[in-house]
Amino acid sequence: MKILVYSVLLLGLSMSCSSEEKDATLSQKPIQVTVSQSGASSEGAYASASGKLVAKNTVNVSTRMMGYITGMKAEVGQNVNAGQLLVSINxxxxxxxxxxxxxxxxxxxxxxxxxxxxxxxxxxxxxxxxxxxxxxxxxxxxxxxxxxxxxxxxxxxxxxxxxxxYTNVTAPISGVITAKYAEQGDMASPGMPLLTIESPSSLQAQVLISEQNITQITQGMSVKITLKSTNQEVPGTVAEISKSSTNTGGQYMVKVNVAGSQNLLPGMFVNIQFPFKNAGKVNQDFQEGVMIPKSALVEKGQLTGVYTISSNNTAILRWVKIGKDFGDQVEILSGLTAKEAYIVSANGKLFNGAKVSK
CATH class of the missing domain: 1.10.287 (Helix Hairpins)
Structure with a gap:
C-alpha cells in the first residue's frame, strides 16, 4: 500500500514539473536574433585547391669548371646581390x-x-x-x-x-640563398648545383586543378588566397595555366601571382578559391558556394552545428559538416543548403525550440 502511494506521488510530481516546463516555454519571451543566408557572401560556384608558395625567380647556381672549391662565401638565409662573388674554384x-x-x-x-x-x-x-x-x-x-x-x-x-x-661564381640574381649543396674543399664538377637563390619579392602559388575545373579557369582571373597557418587572405591573379597533365598525375598545374607578398615566405601552404559566376544554373561539376561566418558555428564536443529558424519562429540546431577555412568564413559541405536562413547572433542563450524574433 505504501509503495502504491509513493508511485502516485512521483507521477503527480512528474506531471507537475512537465506542465511547469511547458508553461515556461510558452511564456518565454522571444530572443532577438540576427539572421543571414548561407552563401550570401559567395558569388556562385567555385573550385578550391591547396598548394604552396614558391619564388617566381629561382636559380640553381653551378659552374662549368672541375676543381676544388677554394672559397665559399655563401650561407643559407644570406641576402645576396646580382654579381656578388659566392664561390671560388681552384x-x-x-x-x-x-x-x-x-x-x-x-x-x-x-x-x-x-x-x-x-x-x-x-x-x-x-x-x-x-x-x-x-x-x-x-x-x-x-x-x-x-x-x-x-x-x-x-x-x-x-x-x-x-x-x-667560371672559377669565380657570382650571383646571377638578387635574392636569398635557400639551399647549399657544397662546402669549401669539395670537388666541383660541370653542371653540379652549388647553391639555390630565390627572389622572395615575387611569389607565386602553385596548385593542381582537376580536369573538371581547369576549363573554367582563365588567365588573369582574380582569386582569393588563404594562408593555412594564419588564415590571412591576400588577392591573387592567375598567371600560368598548364594545358597538359602528363607529368602531374592527371591534374593541371596553375600558377597564381600573389599580391602584397612582402611578409610571406616560399614554402607556405595556401588554399586558393577560384570563383565562377553563375548564369542561371550552376554547373554540376562545381560546388555551390555555401559559406557562413565562423562566428555562427556552435560546437558541442566533436560535433559542429548552426542554428536555423523553423516555420514557427523557433531555433533549431542543425548539425553540419564543415570544409575549408577562408579567413573568417568557413565552407559548409553538408547540413545547410544554399540560400537557407541561419542565425548569426542572438541577444540571449539559444537552445532547441527557443522562441526567436528577427
Missing part, C-alpha cells in the same frame, strides 16, 4: 692553359710578322718584275697561314679567359 689548370696560350700567341705573332714582311717584299719585287708569280703566291700562302695561326692562338686565349670567369 684555377691552377686554367692558369697553366693560360700560360700555354700566351706562348702560342707569341710564337704565332712572330711567324706572322716575318711572313708579312716577306710578302710585302716579294710584292714590291713582283711589281718591278724581279720576282715570279709563283714566288709571290708562295709568300702570300705563308702569310695567310701565319695570320690564321695567330687568330687561332688569340681564340684559345679568349677561351681560357672565359673559363677563368
Amino acid at each position: 684555377s691552377t689548370d686554367i692558369q697553366a692553359k693560360g700560360g700555354q696560350a700566351n706562348a702560342q700567341i707569341s710564337q704565332a705573332q712572330a711567324n706572322y710578322n716575318i711572313s708579312k714582311k716577306d710578302y710585302d717584299r716579294f710584292s714590291n719585287l713582283y711589281k718591278s718584275q724581279s720576282a715570279s708569280q709563283k714566288e709571290l703566291d708562295d709568300m702570300r700562302a705563308r702569310y695567310e697561314m701565319a695570320k690564321a695561326g695567330l687568330d687561332a692562338a688569340n681564340a684559345m686565349k679568349s677561351e681560357v679567359n672565359a673559363q677563368y670567369r
Whole structure:
C-alpha cells in the first residue's frame, strides 16, 4: 500500500514539473536574433585547391669548371646581390692553359710578322718584275697561314679567359640563398648545383586543378588566397595555366601571382578559391558556394552545428559538416543548403525550440 502511494506521488510530481516546463516555454519571451543566408557572401560556384608558395625567380647556381672549391662565401638565409662573388674554384689548370696560350700567341705573332714582311717584299719585287708569280703566291700562302695561326692562338686565349670567369661564381640574381649543396674543399664538377637563390619579392602559388575545373579557369582571373597557418587572405591573379597533365598525375598545374607578398615566405601552404559566376544554373561539376561566418558555428564536443529558424519562429540546431577555412568564413559541405536562413547572433542563450524574433 505504501509503495502504491509513493508511485502516485512521483507521477503527480512528474506531471507537475512537465506542465511547469511547458508553461515556461510558452511564456518565454522571444530572443532577438540576427539572421543571414548561407552563401550570401559567395558569388556562385567555385573550385578550391591547396598548394604552396614558391619564388617566381629561382636559380640553381653551378659552374662549368672541375676543381676544388677554394672559397665559399655563401650561407643559407644570406641576402645576396646580382654579381656578388659566392664561390671560388681552384684555377691552377686554367692558369697553366693560360700560360700555354700566351706562348702560342707569341710564337704565332712572330711567324706572322716575318711572313708579312716577306710578302710585302716579294710584292714590291713582283711589281718591278724581279720576282715570279709563283714566288709571290708562295709568300702570300705563308702569310695567310701565319695570320690564321695567330687568330687561332688569340681564340684559345679568349677561351681560357672565359673559363677563368667560371672559377669565380657570382650571383646571377638578387635574392636569398635557400639551399647549399657544397662546402669549401669539395670537388666541383660541370653542371653540379652549388647553391639555390630565390627572389622572395615575387611569389607565386602553385596548385593542381582537376580536369573538371581547369576549363573554367582563365588567365588573369582574380582569386582569393588563404594562408593555412594564419588564415590571412591576400588577392591573387592567375598567371600560368598548364594545358597538359602528363607529368602531374592527371591534374593541371596553375600558377597564381600573389599580391602584397612582402611578409610571406616560399614554402607556405595556401588554399586558393577560384570563383565562377553563375548564369542561371550552376554547373554540376562545381560546388555551390555555401559559406557562413565562423562566428555562427556552435560546437558541442566533436560535433559542429548552426542554428536555423523553423516555420514557427523557433531555433533549431542543425548539425553540419564543415570544409575549408577562408579567413573568417568557413565552407559548409553538408547540413545547410544554399540560400537557407541561419542565425548569426542572438541577444540571449539559444537552445532547441527557443522562441526567436528577427
